[in-house]
Amino acid sequence: xxxxxxxxxxxxxxxxxxxxxxxxxxxxxxxxxxxxxxxxxxxxxxxxxxxxxxxxxxxxxxxxxxxxxxxxxxxxxxxxxxxxxxxxxxxxxxxxxxxxxxxx
Amino acid sequence: xxxxxxxxxxxxxxxxxxxxxxxxxxxxxxxxxxxxxxxxxxxxxxxxxxxxxxxxxxxxxxxxxxxxxxxxxxxxxxxxxxxxxxxxxxxxxxxxxxxxxxxxxxxxxxxxxxxxxxxxxxxxxxxxxxxxxxxxxxxxxxxxxxxxxxxxxxxxxxxxxxxxxxxxxxxxxxxxxxxxxxxxxxxxxxxxxxxxxxxxxxxxxxxxxxxxxxxxxxxxxxxxxxxxxxxxxxxxxxxxxxxxxxxxxxxxxxxxxxxxxxxxxxxxxxxxxxxxxxxxxxxxxxxxxxxxxxxxxxxxxxxxxxxxxxxxxxxxxxxxxxxxxxxxxxxxxxxxxxxxxxxxxxxxxxxxxxxxxxxxxxxxxxxxxxxxxxxxxxxxxxxxxxxxxxxxxxxxxxxxxxxxxxxxxxxxxxxxxxxxxxxxxxxxxxxxxxxxxxxxxxxxxxxxxxxx
Numbered sequence: 345x346x347x348x349x350x351x352x353x354x355x356x357x358x359x360x361x362x363x364x365x366x367x368x369x370x371x372x373x374x375x376x377x378x379x380x381x382x383x384x385x386x387x388x389x390x391x392x393x394x395x396x397x398x399x400x401x402x403x404x405x406x407x408x409x410x411x412x413x414x415x416x417x418x419x420x421x422x423x424x425x426x427x428x429x430x431x432x433x434x435x436x437x438x439x440x441x442x443x444x445x446x447x448x
Numbered sequence: 449x450x451x452x453x454x455x456x457x458x459x460x461x462x463x464x465x466x467x468x469x470x471x472x473x474x475x476x477x478x479x480x481x482x483x484x485x486x487x488x489x490x491x492x493x494x495x496x497x498x499x500x501x502x503x504x505x506x507x508x509x510x511x512x513x514x515x516x517x518x519x520x521x522x523x524x525x526x527x528x529x530x531x532x533x534x535x536x537x538x539x540x541x542x543x544x545x546x547x548x549x550x551x552x553x554x555x556x557x558x559x560x561x562x563x564x565x566x567x568x569x570x571x572x573x574x575x576x577x578x579x580x581x582x583x584x585x586x587x588x589x590x591x592x593x594x595x596x597x598x599x600x601x602x603x604x605x606x607x608x609x610x611x612x613x614x615x616x617x618x619x620x621x622x623x624x625x626x627x628x629x630x631x632x633x634x635x636x637x638x639x640x641x642x643x644x645x646x647x648x649x650x651x652x653x654x655x656x657x658x659x660x661x662x663x664x665x666x667x668x669x670x671x672x673x674x675x676x677x678x679x680x681x682x683x684x685x686x687x688x689x690x691x692x693x694x695x696x697x698x699x700x701x702x703x704x705x706x707x708x709x710x711x712x713x714x715x716x717x718x719x720x721x722x723x724x725x726x727x728x729x730x731x732x733x734x735x736x737x738x739x740x741x742x743x744x745x746x747x748x749x750x751x752x753x754x755x756x757x758x759x760x761x762x763x764x765x766x767x768x769x770x771x772x773x774x775x776x777x778x779x780x781x782x783x784x785x786x787x788x789x790x791x792x793x794x795x796x797x798x799x800x801x802x803x804x805x806x807x808x809x810x811x812x813x814x815x816x817x818x819x820x821x822x823x824x825x826x827x828x829x830x831x832x833x834x835x836x837x838x839x840x841x842x843x844x845x846x847x848x849x850x851x852x853x854x855x856x857x858x859x860x861x862x863x864x865x866x867x868x869x870x871x872x873x874x875x876x877x878x879x880x881x882x883x884x885x886x887x888x889x890x891x892x893x894x895x896x897x898x899x900x
Contacts, residue, residue, distance in 0.1 A: 391823055426821075
């Protein structure tokens with residue numbers, strides 16, 4: 345099972361920091377995602393992209409997690425060499441996270 | 449401030465979420481949205497640095513290039529219906545923008561239209577040579593030396609409120625925090641105190657939800673089969689019906705494309721957010737963590753909760769600096785050995801850089817369709833039928849940047865079989881870094897212009 349089966353996501357940029365919100369489709373999905381999707385695993389999943397620390401903020405009222413990825417945008421939108429300098433594609437990439445593989 | 453019943457609602461529409469946004473949705477909002485205010489957010493981080501350069505060449509320029517097109521499209525109807533406009537399209541030259549709008553109003557036979565420019569965000573003189581530390585990269589402002597080309601403090605809602613109180617029908621600003629463009633009309637209409645942190649926080653939530661326009665009404669959301677959005681080609685832009693306590697309903701014009709529901713609102717609430725309990729603007733430190741959404745009708749979502757605490761002591765300053773050039777080249781390969789030939793192409797370019805002594809400060813060699821965007825954990829063994837080899841490098845000089853694309857282009861006759869569609873590009877880099885400034889050193893002023 346992929347994260348995209350349980351949640352949707354949106355990424356945004358600020359300087360060299362990207363944030364990816366992960367919003368569960370229902371309460372059971374939220375509990376599962378909250379348990380599995382640790383900041384460490386997000387960083388490992390996006391390795392080669394995220395250089396710095398990953399922090400997670402929980403928003404239970406919205407069934408959402410907000411991941412803040414430091415050093416994820418090639419030095420920032422204005423100077424990045426990346427094809428996707430804003431990191432807009434990161435949400436789609438995170439949704440490919442395999443929940444089975446991780447919990448096994 | 450006049451008194452009003454507690455049930456009164458202020459209707460604010462978002463007419464643009466970025467500089468290049470569609471124009472028709474704003475026209476539709478004015479025509480059918482029964483708006484009180486229309487806000488255009490059009491000023492990205494580095495745009496103002498680029499505009500500063502334009503202004504240096506021409507003192508009458510430096511405002512948003514689409515200012516005239518947007519104003520022509522909405523101004524007559526806005527005047528007729530009494531919709532007031534707030535925008536940061538003034539960019540590096542709000543006074544020239546206000547003057548242009550006043551001229552336009554005269555052309556459109558809208559005599560007496562009152563336009564206000566908010567100035568004072570430009571703090572380049574204070575910043576040049578300053579020992580203030582740079583927030584993201586270390587070092588201080590002085591170390592930027594000659595490369596520093598612009599410095600703009602993020603202003604809050606106050607000068608816009610002053611312009612509205614002075615009777616401006618159109619307010620144009622330079623650098624203002626995006627949500628503050630929306631908060632200003634609320635402070636003006638409801639008479640919120642500038643230390644009423646809870647209401648300012650809630651108004652900031654509303655501003656944040658609206659500031660990217662279509663991103664809350666179904667734009668940046670669709671994923672076929674999973675999250676569908678009707679009629680994105682006619683996406684309706686959002687409007688908020690805001691109450692005096694700062695709660696609101698987010699909706700859009702009936703019959704327009706898109707969707708407004710708890711999912712679209714939640715995605716946008718968390719967009720570009722770090723700590724949800726501390727969203728910093730010049731007006732307030734807003735708390736988004738207690739926001740609640742409820743679907744209250746078709747394409748209608750009620751926003752409740754949210755709050756705030758005392759505003760930050762200092763203002764953020766965005767600094768534009770010249771950082772050399774980016775040179776880029778790309779070329780396509782197709783067929784079942786496309787990946788192998790693409791990789792060969794990249795290896796050849798890397799070797800050419802060594803042989804010709806090109807030593808960029810940073811480079812990327814990648815295959816679009818394989819690993820340009822995806823991390824290594826997701827690059828599969830699946831072989832696409834086509835790839836695009838991309839080489840990009842940051843260099844000190846334009847001449848070096850030119851060489852990057854030329855080397856890629858030369859793969860036509862010197863590279864792997866069947867390379868096609870080579871493109872090359874050189875872009876000057878205007879990097880943005882930031883620092884903080886004491887409020888006392890930033891003195892916003894409102895300048896009025898009237899159409900003759």
